[in-house]
Amino acid sequence: MTQFWNTVIFQPMLNLLLLLYSWLAHNFGLSIIVFTVLVRVITLPITWQQMRSAKASQDLQPKLLELQKKYKNDREKLAQEQMKLYKEAGVNPYGCLVPMLIQFPIWIGMYQSIINVLPNNPLQLLNLARHIYHQFSGLVPLNASFLGLNLGRSAPILAILVAATMWVQQKMMAAPTADPQQQAMSQSMELMMPLMFGWITWNLASGLGLYFVVSNIVGIIQQYFISGWGSLATVFSRQGLTLKSPSSRTREPQPESSKGDKKRSGRPKDKGDGRKK
């Protein structure tokens, strides 16, 4: 299994990173950025499908609530009606799970590649020797300098950036809830995850932090085109600021000023979620 993983996922990704390094003037930071964007672009169809599926499912919630009210004493009928609703709306209730499972090995491979390609001691270098393609032998050790950072060592600034960009992305992804307990749990998790990844980055080579930051930024852009600013708009509106965006696509409760903006900007046509009004 390990051999299969190394041959199919890890080694190709590691050596792709080295190939980019050789093409991009031996600039490892640039290589990580291009590498991350490249992988995100390759997995874009999967990510896109996943995001749209999540959005479409969220949009069905009012109708699901109605069904739950209507058939609260008939579970079987409720289940039938819900599946019917999903079918009519063109939503696969498990649409998010499969893409996530497909992407997970790619993420792990990326982590491994970035960490292994910058060995800090002879044992790590020996480990790299097991996975490097011979045509890239001469590239080792890589020049880890990038914008004044040593990508082989931890950099607090990148840890902060990781936490900040992840928080923004989490906020954009968060769906609103009226339940205070669930909202509290959601908020604590939206804070906990960025802090956890910030802490991980703080303790690891900053090359991985650079990957996290770039990946988050790409994710933010993707999310923006799917659901706009999401709950982030609410955060800003509390501060008296308004984020202009296709935010009307979210079902976020908006203050009056934001609603005005929504009306002015108009609701973009959402073809992909299959909603039937």
Place this chain on the structure above:
Amino acid sequence: MDGKLDGVETPQPMSSLQSWGLRSSAVGAIAIGPAVTDTKHRGGSYSLKALYAKAALIVLLVVLTSVLGGCVATPSTPSWSSLLVVKGILYTGSQAGRVYALNAASGTEIWRYPPSEKGGVGALYAAPVLLGDTLYIGSSDNHLYALDANTGSQRWVFTSSGHIFADAVIADGVLYFGSGDHKVYALDASTGLKKWEFATADGIWSQPCVVGDRVYVASLDHRLYCLDADSGRKQWEFKAGGAFAGSPAVAGDLVYCGAFDNKVYALDAKDGHVHWEFKTGHWVWASPLVVDDTVYVGSLDKKLYALDAVAGTKRWDFQAQGMIRATPALANGLLYVGTEVGSLHVLDAVNGQQKWVFNTNGAVLSSPVVAEGIVYVTVLGDTIYALDAETGVQRWSVAPSKRK
């Protein structure tokens, strides 16, 4: 219930993961938050569900952290240790950063540094070197330690700005060693005072080679430098197509060194011009061993090569079980070759025929040492084997770092 339903179990929308509020985020992590706007309430059932949810989230975070940790983890053993055997005493370091003096005949411990009540210094890759009654060893904690070879007490410490992975070398009372801070240092061996330093463009993970008034230093910056031993002034440099992580060896008028461009180079010792080069199938990390007119050198392509020292032509090669990182040892016409899969191959130095092989319980990544008819091998994990050099029969094995 203010718009919330009670009493109805419903099939969860989307995936079960999403029902717990999980969505994939950009970094491949899991974004956590409510995925649905409704919540089921029925007296205490919500509290129970909330409890389950929190427990599941905590478990998920632990798993996620473990997965990430596993992805980024370096090998659990952070160093390989090296050996020195002098006058019946075996000196070695450990991955836990402790130096040991053992009785070479029995493996019993004589002393350890630091003592048990203190923590170890940084992981030790380098072999100790001995001058008089002082033992010198570099550590990955950036320090080079000078210890009393009889008691293990510390005499002095020199601090560099980088990890010290390579062996030091002593010539004419001067201690030369390279550091991860890109520099090679020359110290007064008795006091530890710096005589000079020379900066390269990358870390130095190999032992300098001192011959006469020249010091040859191989650096990860792809260059091999020839320095004046007194002043540290550069005489010449040679650039290869890959990094130099192994030590150079000098014999006659030639300097031999392997590189990460998979080649073994023989350079003119006077000016660094290439006399010959020989290509292997992978990185050449081991220092070449030059005996008479033959160069023995191992490669990570799992082969040991015997080359004509003057012409650079291959005389024979031996296919080992694993990558050969360390320099082989030669004694009584036999070559002792360790591999990263834990095998110790013993070959006839003339024709490369294998006499016997001994399988250890860990990777053999440092050079075996032969003394008094015994071959000593240390493996990853700090176990030391003492074998009969002629027959391979095991005399003893110890793991000093596992003793209290």
